[in-house]
Amino acid sequence: MSRPELTEEQRRAIEEQMAKLTPDDIMLDALVSLINLGAQRARPDLPPGEAEGRDLEQARQAIDGARALLGQVEARHEAELGQVREALSQLQMLNVQLSGSGPPPPAGDEETPPEPAQPGEPGPAQRSGRLWVPGQ
Secondary structure, eight states: OOOOOOOHHHHHHHHHHHHHOOHHHHHHHHHHHHHHHHHHHHOTTSOTTOGGGOOHHHHHHHHHHHHHHHHHHHHHHGGGOHHHHHHHHHHHHHHHHHHTSSOOOOOSSOOOOOOOOOTTSOOHHHHTTOSOOTTO
């Protein structure tokens, strides 16, 4: 299938548009697109147990790409990126929850908090064995 040739006017319009773009414009657009794609692949609208419509690996790839791009533009656009950072954070948490590699979403009934440690005793994080303490 052959591509249709652009007219001179179409080519000129494309060149004018490209002259106005910056690399940051492209990266910001790609950043938002990756977050949207990741959310679409994670499919948070599916009820639990109906994971066949999800692709968590592609969601993770989109998250990784978005994080990389965020690092490239954050210093220059920090003030404008609050919502983008929040959306990426929510997507990361959703992906962890859906993949089963993190804590489940909070339930309606809260458990009673563990008793506080007595002075000199290890706290709950240390007792769980998941807290790294230098020298131990």
